[in-house]
Amino acid sequence: MVNEILEILNEDSRRTPEEIAVMLGTDVETVRQKIEELEKNKVIVKYNTIVNWDKTDREYVTAFIEVKVTPQRDQGFDAIAERIYKFPEVKSVYLMSGDYDLAVMVEGRTMKEVAFFVAEKLSVLDSVLSTATHFVLKRYKVDGVILEDEEKDYRQVIVP
Amino acid sequence: MNMESMIAERVKEVPPSGIRKFFDIASEMEGVISLGVGEPDFVTPWNVREACIYSLEKGMTCYTSNWGMPGLRKAISCYLSNRFGLEYSPKNEIVVTVGASEAIDLALRAILDPGDEVLIPDPSYVAYMPCVHFTGAKAVAVECGPEDEFRLTPDKLEQKITPKTKALILPYPNNPTGAIMTREDLEAIAQVLRRTDIIVISDEIYAELTYGQKHVSIASLPDMKERTIVINGFSKAFAMTGWRLGYAAGHPALISAMVKIHQYTTLCAPIMAQVAAIEALRKGFEDGFASVEYMVRQYNMRRKVMVNGFREIGLECYEPKGAFYVFPSIRKTGMTSDEFCEKLLMDQKVAVVPGNAFGASGEGFIRCSYAYSIDNINEAIKRIGNFLKKIL
Numbered sequence: 001m002v003n004e005i006l007e008i009l010n011e012d013s014r015r016t017p018e019e020i021a022v023m024l025g026t027d028v029e030t031v032r033q034k035i036e037e038l039e040k041n042k043v044i045v046k047y048n049t050i051v052n053w054d055k056t057d058r059e060y061v062t063a064f065i066e067v068k069v070t071p072q073r074d075q076g077f078d079a080i081a082e083r084i085y086k087f088p089e090v091k092s093v094y095l096m097s098g099d100y101d102l103a104v105m106v107e108g109r110t111m112k113e114v115a116f117f118v119a120e121k122l123s124v125l126d127s128v129l130s131t132a133t134h135f136v137l138k139r140y141k142v143d144g145v146i147l148e149d150e151e152k153d154y155r156q157v158i159v160p
Numbered sequence: 161m162n163m164e165s166m167i168a169e170r171v172k173e174v175p176p177s178g179i180r181k182f183f184d185i186a187s188e189m190e191g192v193i194s195l196g197v198g199e200p201d202f203v204t205p206w207n208v209r210e211a212c213i214y215s216l217e218k219g220m221t222c223y224t225s226n227w228g229m230p231g232l233r234k235a236i237s238c239y240l241s242n243r244f245g246l247e248y249s250p251k252n253e254i255v256v257t258v259g260a261s262e263a264i265d266l267a268l269r270a271i272l273d274p275g276d277e278v279l280i281p282d283p284s285y286v287a288y289m290p291c292v293h294f295t296g297a298k299a300v301a302v303e304c305g306p307e308d309e310f311r312l313t314p315d316k317l318e319q320k321i322t323p324k325t326k327a328l329i330l331p332y333p334n335n336p337t338g339a340i341m342t343r344e345d346l347e348a349i350a351q352v353l354r355r356t357d358i359i360v361i362s363d364e365i366y367a368e369l370t371y372g373q374k375h376v377s378i379a380s381l382p383d384m385k386e387r388t389i390v391i392n393g394f395s396k397a398f399a400m401t402g403w404r405l406g407y408a409a410g411h412p413a414l415i416s417a418m419v420k421i422h423q424y425t426t427l428c429a430p431i432m433a434q435v436a437a438i439e440a441l442r443k444g445f446e447d448g449f450a451s452v453e454y455m456v457r458q459y460n461m462r463r464k465v466m467v468n469g470f471r472e473i474g475l476e477c478y479e480p481k482g483a484f485y486v487f488p489s490i491r492k493t494g495m496t497s498d499e500f501c502e503k504l505l506m507d508q509k510v511a512v513v514p515g516n517a518f519g520a521s522g523e524g525f526i527r528c529s530y531a532y533s534i535d536n537i538n539e540a541i542k543r544i545g546n547f548l549k550k551i552l
Contacts, residue, residue, distance in 0.1 A: 022468045153201065155197050157196055157511055
C-alpha cells in the first residue's frame with residue numbers, strides 16, 4: 001500500500017488522506033499514519049510544485065554544468081559533491097558515468113550571474129579540474145510532466 | 161424513387177441507437193462533463209505508436225495474410241496462453257480482425273441461419289442484437305438483474321433455450337454493468353451448455369480490466385474449448401481503440417468459416433495496426449505487461465472513488481468488478497433512464513448513458529464510465545448530487 005500512496009502523491013501531492021483512503025479502499029487513519037511515517041523517514045522529502053516559470057515575468061536562467069573533479073581519498077566524490085550542493089544557487093547535483101563526473105544544475109537571474117557563480121565559486125574549488133557550462137533555452141518536459149499543452153482528449157462525448 | 165423503400169427490411173427493423181440523441185445534444189453543448197465514453201482515457205503507449213511510425217517509414221503499407229500477420233498470430237497465441245491459460249494454434253485457430261466488433265460479426269455470420277436463435281444477456285453491449293438481426297436470426301434477451309449482480313445464471317439461461325437456440329453471447333466483464341463471471345459462475349453455465357449443441361461467443365474485450373480477481377475464460381473450462389469462440393482485441397487492454405484491431409480464437413472449422421467471410425469482405429486488418437499490436441505484445445512479454453497493470457491500478461482507484469461518490473449522494477450502486485463502468489440505479493427518482501439522462505444533461509451538463517440503451521433490463525439504471533481523471537469524476541458526481549437534491 002505504501003507504494004500506491006506514493007504513486008498517488010507523486011501524481012498530485014494535494015490529494016488528501018480522505019481521498020487516498022477512498023482510492024485505495026482503506027481507512028483514513030491508516031493512510032495518515034503511513035504518510036507520517038514516510039515523511040519521518042524522508043521517503044517523502046518535500047511537497048513542491050512544478051512551475052512553468054517561462055509563463056511568468058520572473059527573470060531567470062538555468063545552466064547545466066559538466067564538472068570534472070579529482071575524487072578525494074576516503075571520501076570519493078561525496079565530499080566535493082557536498083561542497084557544491086551547499087550553494088543555494090545549485091538546484092541539483094548528480095554523479096555521472098562517462099566524460100565528466102558531476103552534473104550540476106545552477107539557477108540564477110541572468111546569464112552573467114550564473115557565469116560569475118561558475119567562475120568565482122565553482123571552478124576555484126580545489127578538486128574541480130574543469131567546468132563546461134550549457135544554458136537551458138527551453139524546458140519541454142520536467143519531472144515527467146510535459147509543460148506545454150499536453151495531448152488533448154480527442155474522444156467523442158458519448159461512445160457505446 | 162422512394163429511397164426509404166429501398167432499404168432492406170432487416171436494416172429498417174433495427175431501431176436507431178438510443179445513444180445517438182444524447183450524443184447530438186451533448187456534443188453541441190459547452191462545458192459538458194462526460195461520463196459517457198466507452199474507451200480508455202489513456203493514449204496508446206508511445207512505444208506502440210513509435211513502432212507504427214517506424215513501419216510506415218520502412219514502407220510497410222501492403223496487405224497481409226487474410227488470417228493476420230503470422231508474427232501477430234503467434235504473439236496472440238502466446239498472450240492467450242500466458243494471461244488466460246488458453247491454448248490456440250497460430251496456424252489455424254486465430255484470425256485477426258478489424259476490431260473485436262468485426263470478430264463478433266464474423267462469428268455470428270459464420271454460424272447463423274435465418275430462424276436460429278441467439279441468447280444475449282440483457283443489459284449488454286449495443287451491437288449484439290443488431291448484428292444477430294442482420295443475419296436473419298433472432299436475438300433472445302436473457303434478463304440479468306442487480307439481484308444476481310448482473311451475472312448470467314443457469315436458471316435464466318435454461319428458461320430461454322429452445323431447439324432453435326444456436327448460440328449464446330457471453331459478454332463478461334460486461335459493458336455496461338461492470339459485472340464479471342467467476343469460475344464457479346461459468347461452471348454452472350457450462351453444465352447447462354454441455355447438454356446442448358450451443359456455441360458460445362465469449363466477448364472478452366475487457367478481460368484485462370478486472371479488480372481483485374483475474375478473468376476466467378469459459379473456454380478454459382473442461383469440454384468448453386471446442387464449442388467456444390473467444391473474442392478479444394487491443395482496444396481496452398492496450399488503449400488502442402482507434403486502431404480497430406481485434407481477433408477471434410476457436411475451433412479450426414469455425415475460424416476457417418469466419419476467415420471465408422473476412423477474406424471477401426475485409427481482406428485483412430490494416431497492417432499498421434497489426435505491426436503496432438505486435439509491439440504492444442512484445443513489450444508486454446518483456447516487462448510482464450507493466451503498462452496494463454498500471455492502467456488497471458488507475459482504473460481501480462477511480463472505480464472506488466466513483467462507487468463511493470454515488471453512495472454518498474444516495475444512488476444505490478452495485479460494486480462492479482470489471483470493465484470501467486459503474487451502473488447505478490436511478491429508480492428512486494421515479495424517472496425513466498432517458499428522462500433522467502436528458503434532464504441531467506440540460507440541468508447540470510453531465511453526460512451519462514441511459515441504461516435502457518443496452519437492453520430493456522437496463523431501464524432504471526445509468527451507465528457511468530470511470531475512464532476519466534479523478535478530478536473529472538469528482539466534479540461529475542458533485543453535479544449529479546446537486547441534480548438529485550433538486551428533484552428529490
